[in-house]
Amino acid sequence: MTSPVGRHPVVPYIACWSSEHQPPGALVVRGGGIAYADEGPYERDDMGVLWKRIGISPGxxxxxxxxxxxxxxxxxxxxxxCQVCGGPSDRTDDGTLWVVGEDADEPELHKPGYVTTHPPLCVPCAVISVGACPHLRTSYAALRVRTFVLAGVHGALYQPGGLYPVVYDAGGVAFESWRLGWVLASQLIMELLEFTVVDLDAEHAAYLKRAKARRNVFGGR
Incomplete structure (x- = not known):
């Protein structure tokens, strides 16, 4: 995501920096799936999913x-x-705020089990995003999501290939899938179960109203 012309670029919290790339590491077949040949204790999550290696040096x-x-x-x-600022996403009684790159009337959006790899947002960052992101400038839908669940991972899919596994595709894998042991994960997938399409301008106005009320309560602090 970049900012509108004339402003400093907004670097999202989840964006990668050039200093953070690491050598991928050799993969082997082990225990009915893939593993790093030199696998350490923190290469997998609590579901046992193997994750792609990456450094941590933002900025x-x-x-x-x-x-x-x-x-x-x-x-x-x-x-x-929030995927942009890294602070708490916006949550109200109507649900958590998500912005997805779909038209509000897109049929796929309203089918059960809509999935996304994009984390939620706070209201100010959502407003910035729809003006700065080229994809969202084309089409977007703001959602208040009442129920959601982590459903799987997205990554590179491998299969046995002799001594070493061979990558053959990339895509999403549900946590209950037999392929989970053969994916090198790169993103979590969230399934949005119950949600309402909302007007982002109205959400922004309501956010500003809540912020003003808080300032009045705390004497402008």
């Missing part, structure tokens, strides 16, 4: 807006952090 080098930092995306999904 160093240059931002890579098209590449997602796998660990920060994973943290944002699990803790419901």
């Amino acid at each position: 160093k080098g240059r931002p890579e807006f098209g590449n997602v930092h796998f660990l920060r995306q994973r943290r944002a999904m699990r803790k419901l952090l």
